[in-house]
Amino acid sequence: MATGKPGRLARVWTGAAGIVTALAGLYFIAGGAWLAWLGGSGYFVIGGLLLLASGVLIFRRRLGGAILFGITLIFTTVWALWDVGLQFWPLFSRLFALAAGSVLIAFTVPLLTRDRKARAWAKGVGTVLAVGVVAAFAGAFQPHGIIRNSDVAATAPVVKKGNPATENTHWGAWSGDNHGSRFSSLSDITPDNVKDLKVAWTAHTGEPVIPGHGDAADQNTPLQIGDDLFVCTAYTSLIAYDIDSGKEKWRYTAGRGNSTYQRCRGIAYFDATAAKEVTGKPGALETSVSPQRLFFPTGDGRLVAIDAHTGKPAANFGNNGIVDLKGGMGEVKPGYYQQSSAPLVAGNLVIVGGRVVDNFEVSEPPGVVRAYNAVTGELVWAWDPGNPAVTREPLSDKGYTRGTPNVWVAMSYDAKLGLVYLPTGNATPDFYAGERTAMDDKYGSSVVALNVADGRPAWSFQTVHHDLWDFDATGQPLLYDIPNDDGSVTPALAEVSKTGMIYLLDRRTGKPIADIEERPVPQGNAKGERYSPTQPYSTGMPGIGNDVLKESDMWGATPFDQLMCRIRFKSSRYDGVFTPPGLDTAIQYPGSLGGMNWGGVSVDPTTNLMFVNDLRLGLYHYLVPAKDIPPGLGSSEEMGIVVQKGLPYGSMRQRFMSPLGVPCQAPPFGTLSAVDLKTHKLVWQVPVGTVQDTGPLGISVGLQMPIGMPTLGPSLATQSGLVFFAGTQDFYLRAYNSRTGEEIWKSRLPVGTQSGPITYRSKKTGKQYVVIFAGGSPHSPKTGDDVIAYSLP
Structure with missing residues (x-):
């Protein structure tokens, strides 16, 4: 029963509440009918009809409108529990907005009726709902989806303090060593x-x-040698700082390189007085000129040797300290080739691969890997993935084989076995491979072991056959000796991939240590393409963020964008990780960013725990016939159209996100995980990062909700039982207990970062430092130039 003629404000309020509710109902009905037609959930149609009727009645100031709204909430709650169970974030997406609306409607009841009993009931219900909404909001500030396998964690040895006599007190390579370990035995800084x-x-x-x-x-990721900390910038400067004060000692600037892809992930250090020759006859290395030097890759394809003490080019290396890596590469258009990762120093060699621009055209620069004499810069050997006859210089005036799989992330080296381990990408372009050669398919998206003395392949293992997804083998291979119960060790190699799989191999032979199964995968029908009938699934190691999606996994900050994600999901073709691209819209999850990306892993050899961070961003994409691509359209390396010039198809890619710019699958969107390399079990997994510095439509939410955001960058493990990590989408360096995954410390950074933290001890002061370079991260326009060192008081 209506209340009689209400005041102007009351009429406006009930009218607005009714209109908003009715519009929400219409949205649900329209979108829900589309979803139901696609074979999806019928909830939204029913819920929309209830909301529409509720809105009309509230607009007319009828109590039945509030009752219908309450029925809608009850119906939605039952459906949500059936749809996703008791998972916090999926329930939050489905219920929070409607519950908050129910609070407002409950306290609107006095405007809809004079019945005191009804008003009292509404007040009570509204109060209970308000408490629930506040509790749910508070719950959003607690981490959810944590996995802790207490049985596995209990078997880990007790953390022991490091031995000062054997501590690795410096950080002399991109990952601390050539094994990809990112581990320090320093233990002054502890969980306590x-x-x-x-x-x-x-x-x-x-x-x-x-x-x-x-x-x-x-x-x-900086290097630290002696009293010096070395940092390189995106704009190709190399700077030395004093490790105790941060005072700049010298600076070398090599020029800005190119404008298409400016990175310096790391540099390499070489000491001629301590290096061992791995090629030719053993003999004393030349040490009269710059015996301690840094190898500095530039954005325009040069390798510069810099005296570590003076910052001047090493005069006896190449041409006055510089080797032009574009030599022997044939045509290299500006921005099409550069170094994106640190070179590898192996004995008296410095070894480089190279990044090539993805998807612009066929016959892009070669993916050749080359080894140079670290003293003279002389080319010692070359591995050309497209021509096994090449051993050093190219055999043609056109240069090394073009368009071959390349090595754009960091490499690893086992000095005892004399093997260098290369993680490869796939031959370009990425998303159509009908014209790739047998050699392209042999080495693409693989781990390839080369003999360090001559660069000849010893073995290779492929993580993706005939890669159509840009699922490169990513991350520096981890070389780790797994202890066996009989006291022996198994020399292992762990490689992470964009598919979210971890491959554990015997690094002597490339044979699996943990089970890998060849499983049938979906086949496509793009004209001219061919498809691998199977793909290698790593079944013996935990998968990270690569579960097969279903409609109920769709998410959104509100039910409205969740509905759009459901529609997009049901209107796309999706058959799991290896859903092939085609002319129709298909979903790729994980997307081409991963899974796991270039940051690699860290490991604690005292507990056998390997620490893995990931990002969970899908794509929806489709092939575009070349004839339908507008003339003159340029490629985008990230999202949008990629032309793939010279192929019958280009490709359109977009992030699989809601209209609010939120990933369409349920959180977490990024985690940190610990995997036991001896038992092959997942020990713990925690969401990493909050929405404080990001959010819907790119607007920073400003709230520390630990939803778990996409991660990109390396971690650091210490013997004292800590894991440091900063590659999140909020501006923090964090420390986790390596046994449990509990976050136990964080420090606010001025901007985000994708850099790897390092640690070292100063011989002068005895202090252990943790250092991070904070320069910004892609999701935020905020950038900086801060090198920050932490220590205990």
């Missing part, structure tokens, strides 16, 4: 005292990335 870490000093490179001026990003 990490809370006391404070900023010891901050330095500035003076070269922050300029947003919108080319594809530039600061992703550098």
Whole structure:
């Protein structure tokens, strides 16, 4: 029964509430009918009809409108529990907005009726609902989806303090060593005292990335040797700082390189007085000129040897300290070839691969891997994935074989076995491979072991056959000796991939240590393409963020964008990880960013735990016939159209996100996980990162909700039982208990970062430092140039 003539404000309120509710109902009905027609859930049609009727009645100031709204909430709650169970974030997406609306409608009841009993009931229900909404909102500030396998964790040895006599007190390679370990035996900073870490000093490179001026990003992991900390910038400067004060010692600038892809993830260190020759006859290395040097890759394809003490080019290396890596490469258009990762120093060799621009055209620069004499810069050997007859210089005036699989992430080296391990990408372009050669298919998306003495392949293992998804083997291979119960060890190699799979191999032979199964996969029908009938699934190791999606996995910040995600999901073709691209819209999950990407892993050899961070971003994409691509359209390396010039198809790609810019699958969108390399079990997994510095439509939410955001960058493990990580989408360096995954410390950074933290001890002061380079991250326009060192008081 209506209340009689209400005041103007009351009429406006009930009218607005009715209109908003009715519009929500219409949205649900229209979208829900589309979803139901696609074979999806019928909930939205029913819920929409209830909301529409509720809105009309509320607009007319009828109590029945509030009752119908309550029925809608009850119906939605039952459906949500049936749809997703008791999972917090999926329930939050389905219920929070409607529950908050129910609170408003409950307290609107006094405007809809004079019945005191009904008003009292509404007030009570509204109060209970308000408490529930507040509790749910508070719950959003607690981590959810945590996995802790207590039985596995209990078998890990007790953390022991490091032995000062054997501690690795410096950080002399991109991952601390050539094994991809990212481990330090330093143990002054512990889970008990990490809370006391404070900023010891901050330095500035003076070269922050300029947003919108080319594809530039600061992703550098510094090196530390003796009293020097070395940092390189996206704009190709190399800077030495004092490790105790942050005072700049010298700077070398090699020029800005190119404007299409500006990165310096790392540099390499070589000491001629300690290096062993791995080629030719053994003999003393030349040490009269710059015996301690840094190898600095530039954005325009040069390798510069820099005296580590003076910052001057090493005069006896190449041409006054520089080797032009474009030599022997044939035509290299500006921006089509550069180094994106640190070179590898193996004995007296410096070994480089190279990044090529993805998807612009066929016959892009070669994916050749080359080894140079670290003293003279002389080319020692070359491995050309397209021509096994090549051993050093190219056999044709056109250069090494073009368009072959390349090595764009860091490599690893086992000095005892004399093997270098290369993670490869696939031959370009990425999303149509009908014209690839047998050699392209042999080495694409693989781990390839080369003999360090001559560069000849010893073995290779392929993680993806005939890769149509840009599922490169990513991350520096981890070389780890797994202890056996009889006291022996198994020399292992762990490789992470964009598919979210972890491959555990015997690094002597490339044979699996953990089970790998060849499973049938979906076949496509693009004209001219061919498809691998099977793909290698790593069944003996945990999968990270690669579960097969279903409609109920769709998510959104509200039910409205969740509905759009459901429609997009049901209107696309999707058959799991290896859903092939075609002329119709297909979903790729994980997407071409991963899964796991270039940051690699870290490991604690005292507990056998390997630490893996991931990102969970899908794509929806389709092939575009070349004739339908507008003339003159340029490719985008990220999202949008990629022309793939010279092929019958281009490709359109977009992130699989809701209209609000939120990933369509349920959280977490990024995690940190611990995997036991001896038992092959997942020990723990925790969401990483909050929405404080990001959010829907790219707007920072400003709230520390630990939803778990996409991660990109390396981690650091220490013997004291800590894992440091900063490659999140909020601006923090964090420390986790490596046994449990519990976050026990964090420090606010001025901007985001994709750089790897390092640690070292100063011989001068005895202090252990943790250092991070904070230059910004892709999701935020905020950039910086901060090198920050932490220590205990």
